[in-house]
Amino acid sequence: xxxxxxxxxxxxxxxxxxxxxxxxxxxxxxxxxxxxxxxxxxxxxxxxxxxxxxxxxxxxxxxxxxxxxxxxxxxxxxxxxxxxxxxxxxxxxxxxxxxxxxxxxxxxxxxxxxxxxxxxxxxxxxxxxxxxxxxxxxxxxxxxxxxxxxxxxxxxxxxxxxxxxxxxxxxxxxxxxxxxxxxxxxxxxxxxxxxxxxxxxxxxxxxxxxxxxxxxxxxxxxxxxxxxxxxxxxxxxxxxxxxxxxxxxxxxxxxxxxxxxxxxxxxxxxxxxxxxxxxxxxxxxxxxxxxxxxxxxxxxxxxxxxxxxxxxxxxxxxxxxxxxxxxxxxxxxxxxxxxxxxxxxxxxxxxxxxxxxxxxxxxxxxxxxxxxxxxxxxxxxxxxxxxxxxxxxxxxxxxxxxxxxxxxxxxxxxxxxxxxxxxxxxxxxxxxxxxxxxxxxxxxxxxxxxxxxxxxxxxxxxxxxxxxxxxxxxxxxxxxxxxxxxxxxxxxxxxxxxxxxxxxxxxxxxxxxxxxxxxxxxxxxxxxxxxxxxxxxxxxxxxxxxxxxxxxxxxxxxxxxxxxxxxxxxxxxxxxxxxxxxxxxxxxxxxxxxxxxxxxxxxxxxxxxxxxxxxxxxxxxxxxxxxxxxxxxxxxxxxxxxxxxxxxxxxxxxxxxxxxxxxxxxxxxxxxxxxxxxxxxxxxxxxxxxxxxxxxxxxxxxxxxxxxxxxxxxxxxxxxxxxxxxxxxxxxxxxxxxxxxxxxxxxxxxxxxxxxxxxxxxxxxxxxxxxxxxxxxxxxxxxxxxxxxxxxxxxxxxxxxxxxxxxxxxxxxxxxxxxxxxxxxxxxxxxxxxxxxxxxxxxxxxxxxxxxxxxxxxxxxxxxxxxxxxxxxxxxxxxxxxxxxxxxxxxxxxxxxxxxxxxxxxxxxx
Amino acid sequence: xxxxxxxxxxxxxxxxxxxxxxxxxxxxxxxxxxxxxxxxxxxxxxxxxxxxxxxxxxxxxxxxxxxxxx
Numbered sequence: 017x018x019x020x021x022x023x024x025x026x027x028x029x030x031x032x033x034x035x036x037x038x039x040x041x042x043x044x045x046x047x048x049x050x051x052x053x054x055x056x057x058x059x060x061x062x063x064x065x066x067x068x069x070x071x072x073x074x075x076x077x078x079x080x081x082x083x084x085x086x087x088x089x090x091x092x093x094x095x096x097x098x099x100x101x102x103x104x105x106x107x108x109x110x111x112x113x114x115x116x117x118x119x120x121x122x123x124x125x126x127x128x129x130x131x132x133x134x135x136x137x138x139x140x141x142x143x144x145x146x147x148x149x150x151x152x153x154x155x156x157x158x159x160x161x162x163x164x165x166x167x168x169x170x171x172x173x174x175x176x177x178x179x180x181x182x183x184x185x186x187x188x189x190x191x192x193x194x195x196x197x198x199x200x201x202x203x204x205x206x207x208x209x210x211x212x213x214x215x216x217x218x219x220x221x222x223x224x225x226x227x228x229x230x231x232x233x234x235x236x237x238x239x240x241x242x243x244x245x246x247x248x249x250x251x252x253x254x255x256x257x258x259x260x261x262x263x264x265x266x267x268x269x270x271x272x273x274x275x276x277x278x279x280x281x282x283x284x285x286x287x288x289x290x291x292x293x294x295x296x297x298x299x300x301x302x303x304x305x306x307x308x309x310x311x312x313x314x315x316x317x318x319x320x321x322x323x324x325x326x327x328x329x330x331x332x333x334x335x336x337x338x339x340x341x342x343x344x345x346x347x348x349x350x351x352x353x354x355x356x357x358x359x360x361x362x363x364x365x366x367x368x369x370x371x372x373x374x375x376x377x378x379x380x381x382x383x384x385x386x387x388x389x390x391x392x393x394x395x396x397x398x399x400x401x402x403x404x405x406x407x408x409x410x411x412x413x414x415x416x417x418x419x420x421x422x423x424x425x426x427x428x429x430x431x432x433x434x435x436x437x438x439x440x441x442x443x444x445x446x447x448x449x450x451x452x453x454x455x456x457x458x459x460x461x462x463x464x465x466x467x468x469x470x471x472x473x474x475x476x477x478x479x480x481x482x483x484x485x486x487x488x489x490x491x492x493x494x495x496x497x498x499x500x501x502x503x504x505x506x507x508x509x510x511x512x513x514x515x516x517x518x519x520x521x522x523x524x525x526x527x528x529x530x531x532x533x534x535x536x537x538x539x540x541x542x543x544x545x546x547x548x549x550x551x552x553x554x555x556x557x558x559x560x561x562x563x564x565x566x567x568x569x570x571x572x573x574x575x576x577x578x579x580x581x582x583x584x585x586x587x588x589x590x591x592x593x594x595x596x597x598x599x600x601x602x603x604x605x606x607x608x609x610x611x612x613x614x615x616x617x618x619x620x621x622x623x624x625x626x627x628x629x630x631x632x633x634x635x636x637x638x639x640x641x642x643x644x645x646x647x648x649x650x651x652x653x654x655x656x657x658x659x660x661x662x663x664x665x666x667x668x669x670x671x672x673x674x675x676x677x678x679x680x681x682x683x684x685x686x687x688x689x690x691x692x693x694x695x696x697x698x699x700x701x702x703x704x705x706x707x708x709x710x711x712x713x714x715x716x717x718x719x720x721x722x723x724x725x726x727x728x729x730x731x732x733x734x735x736x737x738x739x740x741x742x743x744x745x746x747x748x749x750x751x752x753x754x755x756x757x758x759x760x761x762x763x764x765x766x767x768x769x770x771x772x773x774x775x776x777x778x779x780x781x782x783x784x785x786x787x788x789x790x791x792x793x794x795x796x797x798x799x800x801x802x803x804x805x806x807x808x809x810x811x812x813x814x815x816x817x818x819x820x821x822x823x824x825x826x827x828x829x830x831x832x833x834x835x836x837x838x839x840x841x842x843x844x845x846x847x848x849x850x851x852x853x854x855x856x857x858x859x860x861x862x863x864x865x866x867x868x869x870x871x872x873x874x875x876x877x878x879x880x881x882x883x884x885x886x887x888x889x890x891x892x893x894x895x896x897x898x899x900x901x902x903x904x905x906x907x908x909x910x911x912x913x914x915x916x917x918x919x920x921x922x923x924x925x926x
Numbered sequence: 927x928x929x930x931x932x933x934x935x936x937x938x939x940x941x942x943x944x945x946x947x948x949x950x951x952x953x954x955x956x957x958x959x960x961x962x963x964x965x966x967x968x969x970x971x972x973x974x975x976x977x978x979x980x981x982x983x984x985x986x987x988x989x990x991x992x993x994x995x996x
Contacts, residue, residue, distance in 0.1 A: 371953060374953075374954060375953070375954060375957065378954055379957070382957075390940075390960065390962075393940065393962060394940060396934070397933065397934035397938065397940065400934050400935050401934070401935075411985070411986045411989055411990075412979075412982055412983055412985075412986035415982055415985075415986075416979050416982055419979065419982070564988070567985070567988055568988060568992055571985055571988060571989055571992070650981065
């Protein structure tokens, strides 16, 4: 099919044509193609009746100037098209390009502007999506459908039309490149309109001449055209028939065919791919009109085209290398490429369609449930959460929200819901039944609204619960067929299968074993046994059992704390609140009951703690065993809160006495010089675990110890220090971080107390903590004793020294002198690990600084001289740049911590 | 991903203001604002670490276990 003498051939079809071109006239007959010879007996001679000069009536036929809206077929078709899609853009893109394409159609295939088709359509795609959204929402914008009609005004080139029509066929799109290539090819051919038209005629392989040969009053029917087009599109490889009666065709007034064709074409498109067509019907008529009205110079369409092509020739192709003619290879490649692209695009399109369909099909269910329905479900769900004791069953949410609220309040943020402005529990029943809603909502909407909604919900949930109860009481019992007796039906909704189907018996068994173990321990370790009776230490399992037991006790205690009744009112309060004596008495009794209960629970816990066990009962001591796991560390702080001062003291002394038995001390992670990469996987994991244990110990137990020690008198501190120096190898303990921390606590407490002693207490103020002179003496003695033993071993306390020692020898305890201090930094240590090492060293330096403060002057000298090498090494390493700058700085700071205490400074060391 | 609105005894979940974290796999969920998920099809639930107090949760489970034991 040829439009106005333009070559619209698909490239693969043109293949043959190109070859034939030169010998066109000769070959036409020899080709295995349909040759139509008008004038044979079955020719009806209609062609002769054509008016050759009939162009004058064109305006009448097609309307001149102002076109009515009747021509805007797209308006009608768009309503049926429903969704607009690719076809839409395909029309749009080339048309918008088309007006410019007068300049650029000779571009090579590797067009800069459209490397792939996807690229080419990439930009408009988005907008089409949007548009699609609009249209799919069932009101089709009729205005937008006529969108591109502006492009098809008579000013447009014929190229335009062809571009549009050529790109339309759904199964095989023609890209702009193709069209360009065709235009090029057409131009490159012998420059007679004749040939061009011939090629064009062949290009679509239509029997256009036949029908066109008919008189204008009997155009092809749409069905015919469709059929022909289909058949042509399918037989792609066969050489296109070259009509022989071109002259006739040339003489045809071009108005009938194109319009009929384009209509039919559009129709075809519409059937083939409903989505791909909206604009196509619009453009052709407009163009037809333009075409059908020959210009004043009486140019035919072909002549017009040639003129345009001539124009094109004036603009050399931008990319040069324009394959004008005789480059079959590149054309083949192009074809392949194009085919691939077309397939790609088709796939993408199909995928998109499927997606769109899916979404469309699902959108049928949109808003099936109203908001009320959804709320109802929520209420049903909530009604199932109603329990007898909402505070307990919603324990986590209640406490968590309380904590969060407290934290928020502390930060100063507005608190959405607090005890003050709303209950955390919705009461839905008469007997405290309810459900917890203890969630902090910091984003407070309109409060009034929320409250009414809450109330409504409460009422509804209450109703649901009541109904459910009624149903439950009138539980239907019916006889199952074949069953003996009556079976009670309980739907799975009211009695869901429990998730954990652990039978009660096994649980009892477990708890009983736990209690027997506990009894065993308690019985065997009780005071009935003589002192000094050795036992096996607790196994890990026993420890865990006991810890769980303790946790339960503590939870009870904490719950009791929460439920603590107000203390018995004093006389003044009684008057103030207008209480009767009976009420006051009742309160008092309540308070007493509570406190006795509480004390009982504390006592039970105290027993369970095994603190009272004799010191030598086992190694490690049972209580110390409890502190061997992280769980125990975390428990410690919570335990201490409930204990009396005396009990705390006992715990502390026991802890100190058995400090070396602690897991974190005994199995302290050895600081290694070698970076952890040199350890085996097992060792590394072990090391990591030990480190983690130490961390929790330092973060949960040590603060509690600080708190306890903070309440001690100097006498006690002195006693503890001497206890330590008597009972343990202090140096060994000091080599661990918990040890260092402990001694730092003790020494700093002593220092503080001494300060208090030094400052004269103002008259009239109670100063119970001020140590007496005797206490000071006692402390001095104790610390001096400790230091005397410790000073020779001090250098070995540093983690860095230990690490070096470990690198050289089998164990850290083998090192004696200070010789290894000078050992240079053994390479390969990670900077990060080194930094940590220095930080840990810093802790030791801090401790030694407090030692230095406590020591008498001669001891101080001793201290400095014993540490001389270490100090020198550290300072040198920092100053001479053996270590990185931040580490050097850290080291200097560490050393200065100690030296400044003695009135010295690292700057003095050269 | 969304705000938990309610959970029932079957661990059915109702979510509000949901977002789809893997839109490629669940494009059809993109248009949905709130949903009800049957508990049996839930593989796992992810919660931000900061929003969970582990120790408190441990305590809560201990309490529950104790209550069940009684």
